[in-house]
Amino acid sequence: MPESSSRERDLVLAPNEYAFISDQTKGNINVYVGPYKTSLANTDQPVIFNEKTKRFERCHLEEAIQVFATAPEGWYVILKNPSKDSNQPKTGTVSNLAELKIGKKVNFPGPLFFALWPGQMSRIVEGHHLHSNQYLIVRVYDEEAAKENWKKAVVKRQAGQGSENDSNADIDVSDISLGKLIAIKGTDVSFYIPPTGIEVVRDENENYVREAVSLERLEYCILLNEDGNKRYIQGPAVVFPQPSETFVEMNLSRKFKAIELNEISGLYIKVIAPYKENNREYKVGEELFLTGKDQMIYSPRPEHAIIKYGDQEIHYAVAIPAGEGRYVLNRRTGKISLARGPAMLLPDPREEVIVRRIIDPKDVELWYPGNIEALEYNKRLKQLTAGSKEEYLSDHDARTAVPATLKKEDQEKRADRLAIVGDDFVRSNKYTPPRTITLDTKYEGSVSIGIWTGYAVLVVSKTGERKVIVGPRTCLLEYDESLESMIMSTGTPKSDTKLLKTSYLRVLHNKVSDSVIGETNDLCKIEVLLSYRVNFEGDPNNWFNVENYVKFLCEHMRSLIRNSIKNFGIEQFYASAIKIIRDTVLGTSGEDGKRTGRVFEENGMRIYDVEILDVKIGDASIANLLFQTQHEVVKQAVLVTSERRRLETTKHLEEIKRAIASTQTVTKHQEEEIKRVIAEAQGATRQGELEIQVKEEIKLLEVNLAKINSEIETRKKNLEAKKMEQESINKIDEAERLRKRENIELEIEIARKKLDQYITELKAEVEAVVEKTKAVSPDLIAALQAFGDRALAEKMAQSMAPLAILGGKSISDVLGQLLKGTAIEKVLHLANKVEPPKK
Numbered sequence: 073m074p075e076s077s078s079r080e081r082d083l084v085l086a087p088n089e090y091a092f093i094s095d096q097t098k099g100n101i102n103v104y105v106g107p108y109k110t111s112l113a114n115t116d117q118p119v120i121f122n123e124k125t126k127r128f129e130r131c132h133l134e135e136a137i138q139v140f141a142t143a144p145e146g147w148y149v150i151l152k153n154p155s156k157d158s159n160q161p162k163t164g165t166v167s168n169l170a171e172l173k174i175g176k177k178v179n180f181p182g183p184l185f186f187a188l189w190p191g192q193m194s195r196i197v198e199g200h201h202l203h204s205n206q207y208l209i210v211r212v213y214d215e216e217a218a219k220e221n222w223k224k225a226v227v228k229r230q231a232g233q234g235s236e237n238d239s240n241a242d243i244d245v246s247d248i249s250l251g252k253l254i255a256i257k258g259t260d261v262s263f264y265i266p267p268t269g270i271e272v273v274r275d276e277n278e279n280y281v282r283e284a285v286s287l288e289r290l291e292y293c294i295l296l297n298e299d300g301n302k303r304y305i306q307g308p309a310v311v312f313p314q315p316s317e318t319f320v321e322m323n324l325s326r327k328f329k330a331i332e333l334n335e336i337s338g339l340y341i342k343v344i345a346p347y348k349e350n351n352r353e354y355k356v357g358e359e360l361f362l363t364g365k366d367q368m369i370y371s372p373r374p375e376h377a378i379i380k381y382g383d384q385e386i387h388y389a390v391a392i393p394a395g396e397g398r399y400v401l402n403r404r405t406g407k408i409s410l411a412r413g414p415a416m417l418l419p420d421p422r423e424e425v426i427v428r429r430i431i432d433p434k435d436v437e438l439w440y441p442g443n444i445e446a447l448e449y450n451k452r453l454k455q456l457t458a459g460s461k462e463e464y465l466s467d468h469d470a471r472t473a474v475p476a477t478l479k480k481e482d483q484e485k486r487a488d489r490l491a492i493v494g495d496d497f498v499r500s501n502k503y504t505p506p507r508t509i510t511l512d513t514k515y516e517g518s519v520s521i522g523i524w525t526g527y528a529v530l531v532v533s534k535t536g537e538r539k540v541i542v543g544p545r546t547c548l549l550e551y552d553e554s555l556e557s558m559i560m561s562t563g564t565p566k567s568d569t570k571l572l573k574t575s576y577l578r579v580l581h582n583k584v585s586d587s588v589i590g591e592t593n594d595l596c597k598i599e600v601l602l603s604y605r606v607n608f609e610g611d612p613n614n615w616f617n618v619e620n621y622v623k624f625l626c627e628h629m630r631s632l633i634r635n636s637i638k639n640f641g642i643e644q645f646y647a648s649a650i651k652i653i654r655d656t657v658l659g660t661s662g663e664d665g666k667r668t669g670r671v672f673e674e675n676g677m678r679i680y681d682v683e684i685l686d687v688k689i690g691d692a693s694i695a696n697l698l699f700q701t702q703h704e705v706v707k708q709a710v711l712v713t714s715e716r717r718r719l720e721t722t723k724h725l726e727e728i729k730r731a732i733a734s735t736q737t738v739t740k741h742q743e744e745e746i747k748r749v750i751a752e753a754q755g756a757t758r759q760g761e762l763e764i765q766v767k768e769e770i771k772l773l774e775v776n777l778a779k780i781n782s783e784i785e786t787r788k789k790n791l792e793a794k795k796m797e798q799e800s801i802n803k804i805d806e807a808e809r810l811r812k813r814e815n816i817e818l819e820i821e822i823a824r825k826k827l828d829q830y831i832t833e834l835k836a837e838v839e840a841v842v843e844k845t846k847a848v849s850p851d852l853i854a855a856l857q858a859f860g861d862r863a864l865a866e867k868m869a870q871s872m873a874p875l876a877i878l879g880g881k882s883i884s885d886v887l888g889q890l891l892k893g894t895a896i897e898k899v900l901h902l903a904n905k906v907e908p909p910k911k
Contacts, residue, residue: 081113081114083108083109083112083118084108088140088142089106089138090103090137090138091118091136092136093119094117094128095116096116096117097115101128101169101190102169103167103189104166105163105166107163108166118130118136120136120138121193141185141186141187142185143181143182143183143184143185144183147182148179149196150177150271151180152176152193153174153175153176153189153193154178155170160186160188161186161187161188161189167189169189169190172189174191177214177271179265179270181199197280199226199263199265200265200272202257203258204230205283205284207255207256207312208255208264208272208281208282209273209275209315210253210256210266210271211251211252211254212248212249212250212252212254212270213251214269215248218269220269221268221270224267224268225265225270227263228261228262228263229260229261229262230258230259230260230261253273255312258284259312284313287305288307289307289308290329290330290369291306291327291328291329292304292307292371293305293319293320293326295314295319296318296319297317299316302374304373307327331369332369333363333368333369333370334368335363335364335418336416337387338361338386338418339370339378339385339386340422341361342360342377342378343355343357343359343360343375343376344375347373360376361420361422379421381421387418387421389417391413391416392411392412393413394413394414396412396413396517397548398417398516398517400427401425401426402424403424403425408552410518410551428516430454430457431450431519432450435555438555438574439521441574518548519549520547521547521548521549521555522543523544523576524544524576526543526578526581527542527543527578528542528579529541529556529576530556531553531555532554533552533554534552535552538556538613555575556575558574558575558577558621559572559619559620560572560573564585564587565587565588565626566586566626577615577616582608583603583604584603584625585601585602585604586601587600587601587602588602588633588634589690590633590634590636591634592638592640592641592642592645593641596641596642596690596691598637598649598689598690599687599688599689599690600633600637600686600687600688601684601688602653602685603682603683603685604679604681605679606679607678607680608675609671610676611676614674615676617674618675618677624672624675625679629657629670629679632656633657636653636655636656637652642694643701649687653682653684654682
């Protein structure tokens with residue numbers, strides 16, 4: 073343990089290392105710089121300097137060891153609290169605390185490395201490499217040091233921008249003041265290390281190098297100075313802001329596309345500063361409306377401010393299709409005019425405003441009967457102008473307040489124009505191939521009245537002018553024009569109890585129904601139900617002279633019809649009611665059979681036809697009497713017709729009786745003749761029946777024969793088929809037999825040849841044996857036979873020896889007895905005579 077503790081108190085510093093050790097008895101802080109080794113006393117405490125709290129904090133020995141502040145080539149060191157003698161602790165030594173310039177800061181370009189004195193702080197920063205579209209903002213934090221060391225800055229000029237010795241030559245050293253900001257542009261300098269007294273200011277993202285704005289053609293940027301002035305710079309250019317300027321950003325972009333204009337689009341501009349251009353002076357407050365006719369490409373300038381209506385910057389022309397229109401309000405004179413299509417309307421916002429006419433709900437019901445959508449739309453517009461005396465609403469306010477009328481084209485006009493894609497203009501994606509535009513001007517245009525065939529309307533202006541328009545036609549109303557209304561009596565008979573109000577007059581084939589109650593000259597009440605067919609003819613300006621033409625027509629015709637009824641009795645009128653009324657209403661028929669009709673000169677109305685639907689008698693008793701009278705007349709007519717038919721029937725019956733009586737005078741001969749004829753007829757009938765039966769039997773027989781023939785033919789065909797099948801089978805069997813026979817003959821032939829070959833071989837062997845036997849002499853044969861017999865006898869003697877022993881006889885006796893009568897017996901006999909050789 074003591075040895076381990078002593079090792080923990082040993083301070084070993086390698087090269088490029090140093091440590092701060094505090095003497096707890098004196099409070100001094102020494103700096104140990106490697107390479108160095110020492111044993112620390114118990115009163116020595118390793119410490120480290122905290123840059124945030126600016127205090128020395130105790131720590132473990134390993135934590136107290138720090139590395140040198142090292143700046144390689146192209147880097148620099150920012151050193152705070154430098155020493156007064158500008159010296160740093162020497163390597164391999166122990167140094168006491170040096171006297172420092174507290175609060176000062178110096179810059180040292182690399183390459184260098186050194187240990188720090190206690191209380192010093194350093195930051196290693198890479199030298200600043202700049203592209204041509206980058207820049208630095210530097211600030212003077214020490215005026216005297218900056219002036220003194222201004223020429224010591226490490227500056228690498230861009231190629232073609234002068235030598236390194238004339239760096240910062242464009243900046244007057246005498247103008248350097250504390251806190252001044254200076255821009256170092258990448259177009260002039262490619263590498264920069266600030267001198268002492270100058271520091272590089274970091275941006276909001278903690279980056280030293282800032283990006284300039286590279287503008288292409290048709291692009292521009294806006295620089296806002298601290299004094300509130302703006303600079304508009306157009307491309308192509310690399311824009312470096314002044315130290316007091318910042319880029320105006322929108323949607324995270326610092327550069328913007330120039331605005332494309334054409335003949336149907338424009339910009340509403342306010343002059344906010346006087347200027348002169350093209351020999352014309354523009355004053356403050358003057359308003360301009362620039363279109364594509366004046367300037368196809370517009371880039372903003374500091375003297376201009378774009379006047380917006382909501383989010384709308386560009387004013388676009390409005391498409392007016394054929395047969396439609398727009399109301400345009402002159403802001404100076406207050407006159408509202410009608411612009412008719414087809415046209416592209418681009419109003420000048422300085423003087424003209426497109427407005428929408430608000431129609432009173434009562435007029436909407438008259439002009440557009442049953443159109444609930446139009447009624448609701450005008451109610452919404454009416455609510456928007458509540459509290460105002462105006463009867464119109466600007467098109468912009470209507471689009472903003474009524475979302476249902478906001479079209480996709482309007483939404484696309486608000487699209488962001490800040491996208492950068494080369495030298496092109498990004499237009500609304502509604503214009504896609506094939507390029508189409510959807511127009512829905514149902515409620516955006518002027519008031520349009522569609523007049524159907526057979527109808528007419530009266531258009532009246534507030535100046536007193538009136539005109540009649542006959543359909544089929546579409547009428548565009550001027551802003552001060554409206555439709556004249558009329559009333560019509562309704563019901564049957566027509567009365568003023570319930571009036572129908574409308575603006576449309578049916579001028580062709582109009583139909584008016586009515587009921588007329590009159591009295592005959594015999595004081596009987598008559599009710600006539602009829603229907604008039606009416607046309608309006610002549611001058612159309614007279615058609616609307618009568619406010620209630622239905623009442624006017626019905627009352628006049630009632631008077632005429634009642635007068636006509638009064639001239640007839642009930643029986644006479646009831647019998648000829650239709651003719652009397654048609655003559656009264658339409659006039660009598662001319663030579664051509666046509667009626668002139670009833671003409672009303674007051675409004676050009678003419679009744680060209682009338683239909684009598686029903687004629688009713690008011691007094692029920694009289695009606696019953698007339699009915700009974702008519703019934704009696706009909707009854708008598710029916711009776712007369714019946715008697716006349718009875719007379720005709722009687723005549724016919726008498727004629728038949730006379731014919732019957734004449735037939736009774738026929739003679740017996742005639743009766744017999746008749747019977748004979750009848751008998752002949754009956755016989756002929758029977759004969760015909762028998763012939764029919766015979767024919768039937770013959771037919772039946774023919775059918776049976778046909779069946780039998782068919783069966784025979786079928787069997788014959790079956791037999792022939794079987795015969796052909798058997799023949800085929802026989803042929804197949806014959807072929808198989810021939811094939812088997814050929815196989816057997818082939819096998820016999822092969823066996824014969826094999827047998828002949830074997831016989832030949834056998835003959836050869838026999839001949840060979842014969843030849844061999846001819847070579848053997850009788851003596852040799854006898855000798856061989858003798859040797860064979862002797863060998864056999866020996867073998868037998870060996871085999872019979874045990875038997876001889878068992879029987880108590882000699883071997884020769886046993887063999888002699890056994891081989892008695894055989895050829896070997898002789899051999900054995902000879903052997904017994906031969907004496908055995910002596911030993």
